[in-house]
Amino acid sequence: MGIQEVEILVYGAEQRCASCVNLPSSKETxxxxxxALERKYKDQPCVVRYVDIxxxxxxxxxxxxxRVIEEELFYPIVVIKGEIIAEGNPRLKDIYKVMEQYGYKPTE
Known part of the structure; x- marks a missing residue:
């Protein structure tokens, strides 16, 4: 099975959410x-895009x-193919696991 190219959306806002004040901003995330993904999956197509809520x-x-606003979700929120992968402080391990389900292979 080959790679199913994914677009990763990082939803957030300029202002950090109240519970995320000490964390990186959504744009920094x-x-x-x-x-991190370019290092892990070198030469494999992947797009990470910031979305201002x-x-x-x-x-x-x-x-x-x-939905983010109404449900008061903690941002940044990392979404792949409509599924929330991380909320607040994303863990690379969780994101890597999903990427590999879509056929991405680590190059490290």
């Missing part, structure tokens, strides 16, 4: 996650962003 760009993002 997006940059950190991009770098107060300014989503399409209808799917808008619906999920409203």
């Amino acid at each position: 997006t940059e950190w996650l991009t770098a 107060f300014n989503p760009t399409d209808e799917v993002e808008k619906v999920f962003a409203e």
Whole structure:
């Protein structure tokens, strides 16, 4: 089985959520996650994209962003193919596990 290319969405906002004040911002998490995945899955296609919950760009993002706000979820929220993989402080181990379910192979 080959790789099913995934787009990882990191939902969040400029302002950190109240419970996440001491954690990296959603944008910082997006940059950190991009770098970690590029190292782990070198030369394998993967897109990590930040989505501002107060300014989503399409209808799917808008619906999920409203859910984040209404349910008071802790952001950043890492989503792969519509599934929440991490909320608040994401763990790479959890994200790697999902990536490998889609056929990604570690290059380390």
